[in-house]
Amino acid sequence: MTQNSLGESAVQKAVQSQQVNNGVLASATQTQPLWLLAEITYRCPLHCAFCYNPTDYDKHTQNELSTEQWIQTLRDARRLGAIQLGISGGEPLLRDDIEDIVIEAKKLGYYSNLITSGVGLTEKRIQAFKEGGLDHIQLSMHDITEEINNFITNTKTFELKKKVAAMIKNHGYPMVLNVVIHRYNIGHMKEILEMAEALGADYIELANTQYYGWSLVNRSQLMPTKEQVEEAERIANAHRANTNSKMKIFFVVPDYFAERPKKCMNGWGEVFMIVTANGDVLPCHSARVLPNMKFPNVKDSDLGWTWKDSPAFNQYRGDAWMKEPCRSCSEKANDLGGCRCQSFLLTGDAEAADPVCTKSPHRHLIDQAIEDAKNPQLQAQPIVFRNDKNSKKIIEGEFQERLTEFHALP
């Protein structure tokens, strides 16, 4: 979500003062799961090196929720206030019931968004989505070159993506492109923006890779240098300043290169709720990496209890859990201490300050990663692509050295 509330306009004040106002603004203490992300399957025909999905996703490809279970989940979440629905994965189009889910979402009043690689989108299916009331489709694109697209996704999907982009446009959908940015495409920023214009994109999200799941395993190979990131942002800003373009550009700042952490998920259990392929309910995509946490599952827990009362959703809500230096920090309300998963993955302590913060005693881990981005030997390591075979290997304990070398664990 990009905006939380309308600014205080005169008309609001005037009408509110007459006590006829029926609008209220959300407050930090009245949390609502406005955004429901349905990670409907972890199966995927692409094998992207930067995927944020759990590296052990192979555990969850045989126990997916049924259509009925998804529909019940949509109903329950809607009652709790969910409005924006993301249908994601994996590749959601690998399920043949997306049409039914779209129809139900429309009936319930969701603003629904299919987040897809485009693989599996046909004229027949997009027609059904349009008729069913799907509001928009977010298409991932990888690069302007066939070579990099096919390399980073480990598939031959470049031509197909261009065809799908045209199909989305032809059906009157807003064109929302998502491009994950990493070392292999960051030098093509200008060309990527030109490609998006040529495809008629209304929105483009330039999502600098965040290092979770597969992208953390491949961090040394994916991470660009600080200079590359700065140049990319400069190009994005210059394009935005061009008044001939109506395309909206979201440049997602890579947190490693910032001095303060991101307010991850806009706060734990504040506005986001994620339901995974097997029904686990999470406050953020990668929460299952955290130790000693039990996340409720829609198959056996009431969703209202999960959101409001479950220990998992209350664990890091607000700031009572904080340790120093966060606890006494004057800026703690700005970022709520950053990302719990990142803290755990890099420091071994989920309650530590996000190591991105320059006030964190672990900031040297991030500085080292930035320094390592200049090291050609590290970049030359083979990429571990996201696929079932590698996921099975990770479940069995392989590739651990890729992660342990990053953090301060003994």
Added chain:
Amino acid sequence: MSDNIQHSDVYAIAPHHRFQWEEAQQCYVILFPEGMVKLNGGAGEVLKRVNGSASVAEIIADIKATFPDVPNIEADIMGMFELALGKQWLVKR
């Protein structure tokens, strides 16, 4: 009176945007790709009358009739139209 918005203008909610009442939030919202804005009561009162056929003048008259005791309400309504147009929530018919 705004330079851009005329009383005779007719507006509609922009394509790919949806305006609706949210029971759980007890407010109107405007929804669009990747985002949503919760509207306070006044903004909702204006946007709920934007339907692709009512003119700005008709909307002003209707709101004035509903809230007869609010002073300077016309300027507030015009301000809301300007804001909504600036945010591209509305398109001119």
